[in-house]
Amino acid sequence: MRARLIQIDPADNVAIVTEAASKGETVSGLTLLSDIPQGHKVALRDLKKGEAVLRYAVVLGYLLEDVKKGMWINEHMLELPLQPSLDELQFSQPDDVLLPKPGRTTFEGYENPDGGYAGTRNILAITTTVQCVSGVVDQLVRRIKSELLPKYPNVDSVVAINHAYGCGVAINAPDAVIPIRSIRNTIKNPNFGGQVMVVGLGCEKLTVDKLLNEEEINVENVIMLQDHSGFVAMMDALMQMADSKLKKLNERKRTTLPLSKLCIGMQCGGSDAFSGITANPAAGHASDLLVSGGATVMFSEVTEVRDGVHLLAKRCTSKEAVDKLVAEIGWYDQYLAKGSVDRSANPTPGNKKGGLSNIVEKAMGSIVKSGKAPIVEVIGPGELPTKRGLLFAATPASDIVCGPSQLASGITLQVFMTGRGTPYGLAEAPVIKVCSRNVMKQMWQDLIDLDAGGIATGEETVQEVGERLFNLILDVASGQKPYAEQFGLNNFLCYFNPAPIT
Amino acid sequence: MRARLIQIDPADNVAIVTEAASKGETVSGLTLLSDIPQGHKVALRDLKKGEAVLRYAVVLGYLLEDVKKGMWINEHMLELPLQPSLDELQFSQPDDVLLPKPGRTTFEGYENPDGGYAGTRNILAITTTVQCVSGVVDQLVRRIKSELLPKYPNVDSVVAINHAYGCGVAINAPDAVIPIRSIRNTIKNPNFGGQVMVVGLGCEKLTVDKLLNEEEINVENVIMLQDHSGFVAMMDALMQMADSKLKKLNERKRTTLPLSKLCIGMQCGGSDAFSGITANPAAGHASDLLVSGGATVMFSEVTEVRDGVHLLAKRCTSKEAVDKLVAEIGWYDQYLAKGSVDRSANPTPGNKKGGLSNIVEKAMGSIVKSGKAPIVEVIGPGELPTKRGLLFAATPASDIVCGPSQLASGITLQVFMTGRGTPYGLAEAPVIKVCSRNVMKQMWQDLIDLDAGGIATGEETVQEVGERLFNLILDVASGQKPYAEQFGLNNFLCYFNPAPIT
Numbered sequence A, B: 001m002r003a004r005l006i007q008i009d010p011a012d013n014v015a016i017v018t019e020a021a022s023k024g025e026t027v028s029g030l031t032l033l034s035d036i037p038q039g040h041k042v043a044l045r046d047l048k049k050g051e052a053v054l055r056y057a058v059v060l061g062y063l064l065e066d067v068k069k070g071m072w073i074n075e076h077m078l079e080l081p082l083q084p085s086l087d088e089l090q091f092s093q094p095d096d097v098l099l100p101k102p103g104r105t106t107f108e109g110y111e112n113p114d115g116g117y118a119g120t121r122n123i124l125a126i127t128t129t130v131q132c133v134s135g136v137v138d139q140l141v142r143r144i145k146s147e148l149l150p151k152y153p154n155v156d157s158v159v160a161i162n163h164a165y166g167c168g169v170a171i172n173a174p175d176a177v178i179p180i181r182s183i184r185n186t187i188k189n190p191n192f193g194g195q196v197m198v199v200g201l202g203c204e205k206l207t208v209d210k211l212l213n214e215e216e217i218n219v220e221n222v223i224m225l226q227d228h229s230g231f232v233a234m235m236d237a238l239m240q241m242a243d244s245k246l247k248k249l250n251e252r253k254r255t256t257l258p259l260s261k262l263c264i265g266m267q268c269g270g271s272d273a274f275s276g277i278t279a280n281p282a283a284g285h286a287s288d289l290l291v292s293g294g295a296t297v298m299f300s301e302v303t304e305v306r307d308g309v310h311l312l313a314k315r316c317t318s319k320e321a322v323d324k325l326v327a328e329i330g331w332y333d334q335y336l337a338k339g340s341v342d343r344s345a346n347p348t349p350g351n352k353k354g355g356l357s358n359i360v361e362k363a364m365g366s367i368v369k370s371g372k373a374p375i376v377e378v379i380g381p382g383e384l385p386t387k388r389g390l391l392f393a394a395t396p397a398s399d400i401v402c403g404p405s406q407l408a409s410g411i412t413l414q415v416f417m418t419g420r421g422t423p424y425g426l427a428e429a430p431v432i433k434v435c436s437r438n439v440m441k442q443m444w445q446d447l448i449d450l451d452a453g454g455i456a457t458g459e460e461t462v463q464e465v466g467e468r469l470f471n472l473i474l475d476v477a478s479g480q481k482p483y484a485e486q487f488g489l490n491n492f493l494c495y496f497n498p499a500p501i502t
């Protein structure tokens, strides 16, 4: 592929080259004054010593020397800006942002009885209080799929909300609130249509009252296996309950709904040097279109954004949001420290070789998937949003933990950006996989749903790919199946449990 | 049921009553001098102030007053013995123990190429390096079961060793050694016949070299999904590898083997007031028969045995074992403290009401399942034993974490004692479920394999039930299927990962 320049934001005074390029070469109309390695920065205009270098519309550092248009800017030429500590982060009214206007303002979803977000799928979810019962529930799901589901054509599928929590855990440890609320809130995910079916054992620590409201705890919704005389008897009772839930779910129909009924999540995994240039910025543009149209979008991954936290704080629309950001990120710093893990994502030698001058530039490659919209709310892992718009959900970056956390917070669809490729999928909500390079799509034709690699080759702009992604999100929300859903590729749920196992 | 006395050990000077009984009543030949609540202790002979009260052949405390034969001994009448701190535990040659002689000395198992423990099952295990690939491997297992397994009648089943580890984890954190060695050692479980099949992604932190020896890392044993062009292509490659492994496994045959080729695990879960009186002592007798016959038995559950750790130390046959015990238990104390969890299992008001006077008496109800044999080795969670005989494997008590830890340490069968009942099972090794009361067996006819409740009703002795269990263990090791295996009830694997998620 021929070298090109990629400028992420119109405000940027640097771009990066998509391929190594030599002094004298003209790349995207700019004549280079230095040899420039792949992924590294080039000055887009003459810059003075002391001037700020802007990428992602963010100050990466201040120049230690004058730089001519076309020259390489490497990490030795930059004085790093001071990163404020968490304690110093304060609320100030964010700058006004002009968001792009979406061409579509509706999708076809499943309205819910509570009037909240709508479902993108119509799924029977069977939630367990404790891992002990998962063997029975797995057998149950198999039987439901073969014996009951064919009778209810409007129901998309049945899923077991199996998890490793529930017993042998320190249920009163301070951090136990995280897995408990995550499981509790998952039950109410909009894709599950308000139907509650909980399977417990009877002697677990995670008692049903920790998961359901009092009026929901009844024989219509809850089965405790120790109350039933043996395996065959419990399966009969479970099949009967499932049948009555499926009947109700089968009455749901898709209707045309405004984007304010849509709540989606963004995450990345297996990132590469192009993720921050192609897939993530395109996701950011799609996010801005969604938010502009009234939808709710959450992004996450504390360890990925940690070193750009001051930039997130600047976008928060309230003091509450900044305070919550500081609390959640501070908690995570301590959590890592307790495990003798350094929170710092200092660029590795490999990062620097790839052109990432500092930790802020690295974090921005992840943050850029949140677009430019203001951050209206910050929530902890597994918490429910109370506002519509762009949210930061402070979950781990781990793909398989971020997924369930966002499901608990109510997403009905996830967009997953990848560089290296992963067959990731969720049974509870469709996952759209976006790759950062054309070669990835060529390699995994039947696993990657959208290729953002054209941004690197110059075939498409960030805005064009972002718009394609926006349209695909609405199509998938309306029922179109991405590859992982077609093949039934689902990662099992790993809820975040920072408290001890006993 | 009529009240009876249960004396656990011939050396005990107290027994407990199986039902509440009144002053003047004669219970098992003893005339009571007090009203005695269910599960509480009664003096079997006249005892003097200052004399030690012995149960499980262990000093529970010293009498604060004279007590007549037939009187109630409650927690107010006992001065508690001092519990030595971990620092004070020291090795001293344990007392000689005469173990019972087993009536059977062989079982029918699958010998392994490495000459170590034999399998009780012949299973193809497909191990994943990272949770990202679990969706693909789940689909693979479905296809193998329907397309390949019918061709290989000598192979019992195929299992995915899926787990939540591999990426988004602090792979260099000190505690990361635990999940890494657990997954590594699981691959070599004797039930998997020495056949190695590992599925990775390509960009995970848990690289294949952390799981396999250098000479095992080749195209016969390892598939990385990022090397294959899409889902259909990776499934083809995986099916081909599985087919060649199944061919080799299909050549395995059961042969008559000495008990020294058998390695089993014990754990309890959902215990009740009878667990420590019926099911666990019976398991202890079965354990003594196995160990006496040359087998290896491991018991676990740190938090359950914590307050009797000085009694475990006394049974250790080497200084190394005592030092390791202190190190593992000390590590666990700190792990709980980091999560702001108290390690102490101080009897709850419910425990005391149930007759457990103190923390040692409570711990003994769990420790008694290890019988009387000396402890030849102590291992950490997921470590491999180097000695044959009785071992303490210092895993969490959590049923679903203890199971995989013991599998990693090489058990090929697990005995699971329960009071309240759990449908627990493992796909990787058969699980025998033993209940503590007749009513449990009556309730769960098709889930409980052996009822130890007859010990409470007087229909059987601990030795008789223990012998029945010993015989059942050998039958199941030789191929007989317990209920969980018949119904395919399997708990998914939760490896112990005390290190942070990133």
Ligand SMILES: [Ca+2]
Pocket (backbone or CB within 6 Å): A268, A269, A270, A271, A304, A397
């Ligand atoms: Ca990442």
Ligand SMILES: [Ca+2]
Pocket (backbone or CB within 6 Å): A267, A268, A269, A301, A397, A398, A399, A402
């Ligand atoms: Ca991620």
Ligand SMILES: [Ca+2]
Pocket (backbone or CB within 6 Å): B269, B270, B271, B397
């Ligand atoms: Ca327990």
Ligand SMILES: [Ca+2]
Pocket (backbone or CB within 6 Å): B268, B269, B270, B271, B304, B366, B397
């Ligand atoms: Ca227990």
Ligand SMILES: [Ca+2]
Pocket (backbone or CB within 6 Å): B267, B268, B269, B301, B397, B398, B399, B402
């Ligand atoms: Ca247990």
